[in-house]
Amino acid sequence: xxxxxxxxxxxxxxxxxxxxxxxxxxxxxxxxxxxxxxxxxxxxxxxxxxxxxxxxxxxxxxxxxxxxxxxxxxxxx
Amino acid sequence: xxxxxxxxxxxxxxxxxxxxxxxxxxxxxxxxxxxxxxxxxxxxxxxxxxxxxxxxxxxxxxxxxxxxxxxxxxxxxxxxxxxxxxxxxxxxxxxxxxxxxxxxxxxxxxxxxxxxxxxxxxxxxxxxxxxxxxxxxxxxxxxxxxxxxxxxxxxxxxxxxxxxxxxxxxxxxxxxxxxxxxxxxxxxxxxxxxxxxxxxxxxxxxxxxxxxxxxxxxxxxxxxxxxxxxxxxxxxxxxxxxxxxxxxxxxxxxxxxxxxxxxxxxxxxxxxxxxxxxxxxxxxxxxxxxxxxxxxxxxxxxxxxxxxxxxxxxxxxxxxxxxxxxxxxxxxxxxxxxxxxxxxxxxxxxxxxxxxxxxxxxxxxxxxxxxxxxxxxxxxxxx
Ligand SMILES: Cc1ncc(COP(=O)(O)O)c(C=O)c1O
Numbered sequence: 001x002x003x004x005x006x007x008x009x010x011x012x013x014x015x016x017x018x019x020x021x022x023x024x025x026x027x028x029x030x031x032x033x034x035x036x037x038x039x040x041x042x043x044x045x046x047x048x049x050x051x052x053x054x055x056x057x058x059x060x061x062x063x064x065x066x067x068x069x070x071x072x073x074x075x076x077x
Numbered sequence: 078x079x080x081x082x083x084x085x086x087x088x089x090x091x092x093x094x095x096x097x098x099x100x101x102x103x104x105x106x107x108x109x110x111x112x113x114x115x116x117x118x119x120x121x122x123x124x125x126x127x128x129x130x131x132x133x134x135x136x137x138x139x140x141x142x143x144x145x146x147x148x149x150x151x152x153x154x155x156x157x158x159x160x161x162x163x164x165x166x167x168x169x170x171x172x173x174x175x176x177x178x179x180x181x182x183x184x185x186x187x188x189x190x191x192x193x194x195x196x197x198x199x200x201x202x203x204x205x206x207x208x209x210x211x212x213x214x215x216x217x218x219x220x221x222x223x224x225x226x227x228x229x230x231x232x233x234x235x236x237x238x239x240x241x242x243x244x245x246x247x248x249x250x251x252x253x254x255x256x257x258x259x260x261x262x263x264x265x266x267x268x269x270x271x272x273x274x275x276x277x278x279x280x281x282x283x284x285x286x287x288x289x290x291x292x293x294x295x296x297x298x299x300x301x302x303x304x305x306x307x308x309x310x311x312x313x314x315x316x317x318x319x320x321x322x323x324x325x326x327x328x329x330x331x332x333x334x335x336x337x338x339x340x341x342x343x344x345x346x347x348x349x350x351x352x353x354x355x356x357x358x359x360x361x362x363x364x365x366x367x368x369x370x371x372x373x374x375x376x377x378x379x380x381x382x383x384x385x386x387x388x389x390x391x392x393x394x395x396x397x398x399x400x401x402x403x404x405x406x407x408x409x410x411x412x413x414x415x416x417x418x419x420x421x422x423x424x425x426x427x428x429x430x431x432x433x434x435x436x437x438x439x440x441x442x443x444x445x446x447x448x449x450x451x452x453x454x455x456x457x458x459x460x
């Protein structure tokens with residue numbers, strides 16, 4: 001169970017906004033940090049893992065909680 | 078804003094072929110009567126319909142009595158899937174299909190599931206290639222009535238292993254329905270199918286004409302209320318002038334297909350190479366080798382697909398997109414989703430017989446600036 005260090009609430013935002021949010025924030029955090037992006041746009045399920053692949057970051061996984069779907073991303077580079 | 082518009086969406090609808098136009102105009106005068114009636118005018122219409130069927134069957138390498146004209150590719154795909162399921166209901170109620178079928182096939186699958194049937198979706202890899210092992214296992218499972226595989230992806234261009242998938246179906250005794258809408262008129266029709274469908278406006282024929290071919294011996298039963306026309310496979314009178322135009326243009330494009338593919342494929346290669354080299358943070362998707370000769374798709378990081386289409390349209394470029402913001406359902410393309418590739422900032426470019434190298438060059442020259450401007454506006458440069 002990953003405990004995210006930070007939550008980015010992107011609910012109500014349409015892609016590419018949730019991806020932009022994680023792209024802005026992640027590089028400001030130390031390597032190893034996990035950020036959770038809450039995003040209800042279905043495109044986020046495709047685009048956040050794709051962004052991680054393109055940027056060499058780690059996609060930890062998708063969680064479904066009371067706040068809707070969340071996507072955990074770990075800064076690895 | 079003086080440059081002429083550049084149409085790059087042939088995978089949706091190719092510009093009407095001059096042969097189609099000519100045949101359409103002639104048949105409007107000559108082919109409006111009902112071919113089923115018993116007077117001279119009707120016999121003339123019947124002759125036109127028979128000739129169209131024979132020419133089309135010959136181009137496809139099928140028997141004329143295996144071919145029916147439908148009101149479009151969507152209707153043909155619905156008939157292929159639902160008719161294949163109906164004809165084999167005693168064998169089972171499972172439909173196997175790839176994850177990247179056209180929505181026409183997926184909507185037929187949804188109807189089947191809503192009626193209590195089962196649908197099994199077989200995944201593709203990152204390049205949009207069918208998972209052959211998963212396919213073979215799925216079609217060999219008990220209770221499979223029919224399988225459906227797109228011949229080549231209309232969204233990313235990846236050509237599917239139809240012959241191999243068909244062999245797995247044949248070994249399991251399962252008929253294979255192949256949606257060849259992007260292939261007919263451009264590439265040889267692959268072997269291995271029992272039911273084949275296509276759409277005339279993809280090859281330069283008029284919109285609203287589809288092809289449904291049911292191989293002799295295939296258990297297929299019309300899913301529609303009874304009607305005698307088109308061998309009982311498609312209800313309603315056919316749009317004969319459009320059918321005549323579709324047949325004439327198919328013959329013309331099939332004769333030129335190899336040369337056209339040889340002309341367009343290098344232009345697609347050029348787009349693939351230059352977009353990847355000249356646009357930062359772009360993902361060119363689909364199989365770079367096993368692909369359609371006329372279609373290429375890419376996704377631009379941090380760019381809104383709808384804004385991109387509008388920006389290109391303002392410069393005169395007509396392209397398509399699989400991004401969620403460009404779809405009426407606000408969902409990303411299920412094809413991009415199944416492949417696991419970036420879905421926002423997505424553009425599909427598809428070429429046709431009127432596309433020139435100069436047009437492609439102009440598109441490539443303007444695209445990097447269009448994307449740079451959108452990124453600057455969104456404040457995402459350097460992310
Ligand atoms: C692969 C494929 N199948 C089916 C169709 C549907 O054809 P039509 O537009 O004639 O209904 C299309 C076109 O959108 C297509 O690309």
